Amino acid sequence: xxxxxxxxxxxxxxxxxxxxxxxxxxxxxxxxxxxxxxxxxxxxxxxxxxxxxxxxxxxxxxxxxxxxxxxxxxxxxxxxxxxxxxxxxxxxxxxxxxxxxxxxxxxxxxxxxxxxxxxxxxxxxxxxxxxxxxxxxxxxx
Amino acid sequence: xxxxxxxxxxxxxxxxxxxxxxxxxxxxxxxxxxxxxxxxxxxxxxxxxxxxxxxxxxxxxxxxxxxxxxxxxxxxxxxxxxxxxxxxxxxxxxxxxxxxxxxxxxxxxxxxxxxxxxxxxxxxxxxxxxxxxxxxxxxxx
DNA sequence: TTTTAATTTTGTAATCAGTACAAATTTCTA
DNA sequence: TAGAAATTTGTACTGATTACAAAATTAAAA
Numbered sequence: 001x002x003x004x005x006x007x008x009x010x011x012x013x014x015x016x017x018x019x020x021x022x023x024x025x026x027x028x029x030x031x032x033x034x035x036x037x038x039x040x041x042x043x044x045x046x047x048x049x050x051x052x053x054x055x056x057x058x059x060x061x062x063x064x065x066x067x068x069x070x071x072x073x074x075x076x077x078x079x080x081x082x083x084x085x086x087x088x089x090x091x092x093x094x095x096x097x098x099x100x101x102x103x104x105x106x107x108x109x110x111x112x113x114x115x116x117x118x119x120x121x122x123x124x125x126x127x128x129x130x131x132x133x134x135x136x137x138x139x140x141x
Numbered sequence: 142x143x144x145x146x147x148x149x150x151x152x153x154x155x156x157x158x159x160x161x162x163x164x165x166x167x168x169x170x171x172x173x174x175x176x177x178x179x180x181x182x183x184x185x186x187x188x189x190x191x192x193x194x195x196x197x198x199x200x201x202x203x204x205x206x207x208x209x210x211x212x213x214x215x216x217x218x219x220x221x222x223x224x225x226x227x228x229x230x231x232x233x234x235x236x237x238x239x240x241x242x243x244x245x246x247x248x249x250x251x252x253x254x255x256x257x258x259x260x261x262x263x264x265x266x267x268x269x270x271x272x273x274x275x276x277x278x279x280x281x282x
Numbered sequence: 283t284t285t286t287a288a289t290t291t292t293g294t295a296a297t298c299a300g301t302a303c304a305a306a307t308t309t310c311t312a
Numbered sequence: 313t314a315g316a317a318a319t320t321t322g323t324a325c326t327g328a329t330t331a332c333a334a335a336a337t338t339a340a341a342a
Contacts, residue, residue, distance in 0.1 A: 016308085016319065035299080050321045055300065057320095071212040071269075075329095076299070087253060089261055098261070103254030111252055112228060113244030114270060120230055120239070123272040128212075129255060131264040157290065157337085176328080191292045196329070215300095217328075 011066045021046055022057050026067060026081035032088075032097040034076040072097060072128040087127035093136040100129065152207045162187055163198050167208060167222035173229075173238040175217040213238060213269040228268035234277040241270065 004024045008015040021042050026033070029041075039054045058079065061067035070078040072090050078097060080088075085108055087100040102108055108125040109115065145165045149156040162183050167174070170182075180195045199220065202208035211219040213231050219238060221229075226249055228241040243249055249266040250256060 014309090014318080018320070048321075052301080052322075053320055069215075071215060074210075074212060074218075077215075087255070089263070092264065100255065100261070103252075108253065109270065111244075112249065112268060114228070114241065119275040120241075120270070121273040121278055122230070122270045123233065124270070126269040126271075127253060128267040128269070129250065129261070129263045129265070130267075132262040134260040137262055155289080155338090159291070189292075193293075193330085194291055197291080 008066070011061075011064045013060065013064050013066060018046070018049060018053050019057055019060075021049075022054060023061070023066065023081065026079055030080070030082065030099070032070065032078040032080055034078060036076070038079065068126075070097070070126070070128075072126075072130075085125075087129060089129040089131070089133070091133035091136050092130050093132055093139070096133060098133065100127075102127070149207070152202075152205045154201065154205050154207060159187070159190060159194050160198055160201075162190075163195060164202070164207065164222065167220055171221070171223060171240070173211065173219040173221055175219060177217070179220065209267075211238070211267070211269075213271075226266070228270060230270040230272070230274070232274035232277050233271050234273055234280070237274060239274065241268075243268070 004020050004027065005015040008019060008023055013019060022038060025038055025041055029037075033041075035051075035054055035058065038058075039049065039051050042049050042054075058067060058069060061081075062069050065083065066081070068080040068083065070080055070088060072078060072088050073095070080099075082099065085102060085105070087102050087108070089098045089100050090096070091098075103111060108127060109122045114120070114122055114125070145161050145168065146156040149160060149164055154160060163179060166179055166182055170178075174182075176192075176195055176199065179199075180190070180192050183190055183195075199208060199210060203210050206224065207222070209221040209224065211221055211229060213219060213229050214236070221240075223240065226243060226246070228243050228249070230239045230241050231237070232239075244252055249268060250263045255261070255263055255266075
């Protein structure tokens with residue numbers, strides 16, 4: 001638990017109880033939860049927690065590069081505390097989101113030839129796949 | 142103008158006046174407009190047009206692979222009628238969205254090594270870059 | 283043609299994720 | 313300890329998107 005606190009500080013984030021709880025939850029739940037899910041899960045053990053705080057905190061985490069806010073789902077934002085470069089796959093049938101490794105582990109923009117567009121300064125790269133996950137492929141009649 | 146009609150039919154889309162107008166607008170305006178922008182632009186010359194129709198039509202176009210609905214901007218959906226594979230860059234300062242070519246023109250998933258994940262059936266790939274566009278780099282003090 | 287069925291469009295009302303804002307609380311600093 | 317700065321909270325609001333059912337248009341059948 002102090003691990004989380006140290007992790008936040010290493011990212012330049014002041015470790016308040018709320019921030020620790022949120023980051024702790026994200027590190028334990030890598031299933032790309034929604035904001036709602038984070039709030040619901042923490043609300044019971046921390047009844048005073050406000051949804052605005054969750055939003056504020058996530059915005060802060062993003063700015064400090066401690067979380068990725070994914071727009072892969074058209075309805076809700078999804079959270080991901082894994083900061084190593086990787087892509088995401090969303091199943092169009094069950095909606096689940098999967099982490100997907102990228103060739104030679106990273107440098108996604110370079111892989112795609114973005115380095116040749118020297119005029120643009122890329123600060124982040126997001127790669128979203130959509131299709132059918134293994135389970136839903138076999139379900140499909 | 143009949144070109145658009147034929148294009149829709151080639152995609153398996155019945156060419157109603159509204160659909161023709163919307164597709165025509167998207168083909169003429171490649172600046173990744175919002176739904177609102179499409180509606181506003183067409184509303185004057187087609188006063189009966191409803192915003193619901195715009196939404197319905199775009200959903201249909203997407204299903205028929207005649208348009209890409211981009212989630213790169215966190216506020217609004219953006220439209221793109223260019224169906225050749227390419228990536229998108231959004232400037233974090235001015236918000237503009239740019240088309241970006243991809244190495245050897247396409248096969249984006251393969252470039253990233255997604256073909257090796259044989260268990261997932263990828264149907265579409267979206268690549269979003271964020272950073273500073275050339276113009277905003279020089280503006281930045 | 284007429285009639286009927288199917289498709290498409292329209293407008294209004296509702297939903298719901300996300301934000302604005304100011305008060306309350308906590309933490310830091312002098 | 314007092315006061316300033318940072319953080320959290322709750323409520324009200326916004327605004328994009330959807331639900332839905334009526335109206336209009338188009339296609340098909342007779």
